[in-house]
Amino acid sequence: MSVKILEMKNFIIPVAIGTLIIGAGSCTKNFLDLKPLDRLSEATYFNTPDQFKYATNDFYEKMISWEPVDGSSIYDFMDFGSDISAFVGDAAQVKYGRGAVNVPLDDKYWVNPYAYIRSINIILKKADAYSGKKEDIKQYVAAAKFFRAWHYFFLLKRFGGVPIVTTVPDIEGEELKAPRNSRYEVIDFILADLKEAIAGLPTEQAIPTSEKGHVSKWAAEAFKARVLLYEATWRKYTGTSTDFKGSGGAAADQVNQFLTEAISLAKDVMQNGGYKLWNYNSNTAIANRSNFYLFCIDGSGGNPAGLDKTTNSEFILKSMYDINLRPGGINLSHTVQNQGLPNRKMMDMYLCTDGLPVNKSGLFKGYKNVSKEYQNRDYRLLSYVLGNKKAPDSGTITLDGKVGYTNFKLSAYNYPTYRTSNQESQDYPQIRLAEVYLIYAEALMEKNGFISDADLNSSINQLRARAGVAPLTNALVTNNGLNMLDEIRRERTVELYGECFRYDDLKRWGIAEHELNQSVCGMVVGGASYETEFKVASKVDPTVDSATGKYIVRNYEKTAGSGDGETVVSTVYGGLKAILIDDAANRNFRRQHYLYPLPLRQIQLNPNLVQNNDY
């Protein structure tokens, strides 16, 4: 597989077309009807299959990834400020996680997808009118359908039901006054588009090396499985509670049907897609940190083993980057290192190597010094939190206002030497095999209330094997009082940390307000009854906590000496004092926030749009 950016020179064509559409001046009607002779235009284009290909190439960069497109920012989707994040600074997602959402005048995440959908609809219209062999453009029509489904799913996740537009409205188009479709109609529409996309797209194996990066049938199947699981669980747990006033309901109970299809699609991708987890743990230079290096593959210097992008067959659909042709263009490493920090909940979520959680495993070493909690743990804890670095030694961390944990997932390796800010050029994983495994296991569990060891082994136990964690089995669950569904969800949370899934998962599981409204905590500091590097028993009165020189208590307090910088967290050692990063009192995420408000300007332009509940 060669690193080749999708014929970037051709991206200008749709732009030129778009410019022409908008650029109508105040001239006579006849003049407006003339075709421009000196440049490409919609009227003279779309006569050859290549022209459809070039036009659809533009859609790839409209998926949100590193590089901002039309004002988008990947940071608006990462897990910052969620229930597993220690970052409470300045980010839109932090406000969202606290339920501080105001109705905006405009929202680029409404306007942009509709603009992209319009471009797609133009191409589909041209495809209908295409006089050549339809078979020659089948792949591009299918890709257009895939991307239309992609953007409607994006809109659905953010706003719920939205108006479905399949045409190319002019400025007086009826479509502009259309009411919202229900989420059920939108889902049916997405699934129909994806069905056609799957039918028309080539397999990955059939995509020639020079065309790599184009969407395959497997990518469409995997994406459809994502949509199906999302919607099935949303309906199961969140139900109609977020439907806007006047919304229609589901024509039928599709939950089982959705889960069944998600399972079979995921299985097809797993068995026939030819994708493989990127597991170079045994390479001494990678040293069990595949889960870190996977996300920094970028030329031969993206990891100490010299493994380049040709080694990655885990990403099923990716946004492609290249240091020369398309660098990331954002301050990625710095941002994820500062804002991607895990909190207490996340640190404790990683399993011990015996497959058991920290409150059940005899392998867990506790919190007495800062090196302990890294021992006998999931390689993903080491990979994400430490990158390629070793666990902190006892005595090396001073709590002086910082979290005390780090994050390197999604950062460039060897930053800022090998790649400096804005130059990070690793591919962005839109869909990767790990997620398909997670979909498969979760959908099976949701559908049957049971999953066999064989199915676990063919799916998420592959992820656990790469992470050095004992397999999840029915015996492990039974013998240790675990809950299979919780363990599958844990696996998803751990594997996909920072990859823009957490908020959506909390919402489709119907637990967002419960999880997001807890106090956000940091390092365990203990006290007289559980001495750590940060707090010990006072020499004067052994029942009293005394901070050590490694802990500047005031740096965490609102009022000095009040103790308001700490709270008690529940651990296997009983309630222990931990740093309080964000008090539950600051957090007010409610059911209304499962969906974002429609931007006011859209409602002003189209009074038939009903606002989401309680905004």
Place this chain on the structure above:
Amino acid sequence: MKRLALFSILATVLSVSMIDCSKKGGEEYDELYDTTNMVGAVKYIDTLPPGTPLIHPGGLNVTEDFDRIKAALVANNKDITAGYNKLKANSHADSTYTPSPVVKLIRGGSSREEPEPDNYSKAFNDAAAAYQLALRWKIEGRTGYANKAVQILNAWASTCTQLSGDPNVFLAAGFYGYQFALAGELMRDYSGWAPADFQAYQQWMLKVFYTMNHSFLVNHNGACIDHYWANWDLGNIASVMAIGILTDNRTMYNEAVNYFQRGAGNGNIRKAIYYVHKDAGLAQIQESGRDQGHATLVTALLATICEIAYHQGDDFYGFNDNMVLKASEYTAKYNVAYEDVPFQQYPYRDCDTTIMQTEISDYQRGTVRPMYTMIYNHYVKRRGLKAAPYTERGVNASYPEGGGGDYGPNSGGFDQLGFGTLLYSR
């Protein structure tokens, strides 16, 4: 508008001519600016007649402060000990420090005005070192520190002959002017500083720095009055004030006092603090809509000027119903507590164009400068006025405060002298 413009010109003239006035002021209603941000009548601060001696040592830190600090260290006071350890750990506060004075101090180099590259990091490092060593001498009494501080100051006075650069040279004139002057003020009563050297140092500050400071406050480098953001004026006001004290020049000190309350530029305290959100007890900085690096800089400089003036008997902290405290609360609420603050739209009148800022800038939000402890302890401890919840959070978050060298190698970490936990805890 016409009246405003007229008054601006008048104020510029006044800011120069008024240096000869004495005992002017008293209770007056403000006519200079939009009065919507006023809290009752503004009481201007009177100035004393030329020739009235200044109080020495009278910079940021005075004898009473060092008495308190020494007693607290003996008593093993936790906070002041933590602050002191922070000072001792700073590589600048070391008697083996080597100064690097330059003949031509350049900020804004590699430019049309000055082809040679910048070298101002030498000035801010050496000024920080001189100040920190002076503190150690005052607290510990060991002459090794005093000798090193004096060596640094003498080296600069005998080497450096001019400031140069594009307009940024006026930042150097302001920031390093006030810092060198305050370090000198701390050392003026050291018997080991030869009188001739001290006088040479005073003359150096007057010739190399004050002339630039005065020029900037009068002419603003030839620009329209609102072109330069508040921190430019404030650095130069602080420098004029500190050099006035160092050289025992009441007229010069009065120039700073008058400009700070009546000047035409953005360093006027009521322009630097652009808008008081009365109901919220918060006050917006002129640079709040620009970025938080500069908004926090303005807050630090305001506090610096207030603290210096307070030691001369002039209470700018209390000016206009404690507006500096409200500015600190505003800055800390946004940058420390990460809470929303109200924003009054600000028209930045950059000569021929006006840029309307409609929201606070989140750029550099969370910038840390060692400044809140000075402010908090004045209002809450020294004056017992009122609680300052957000400033207090700033105090806690930055505890123990360091100084130049503790906040990165770049100039921003040296814009303020710092060490508030040690110097201002009460």
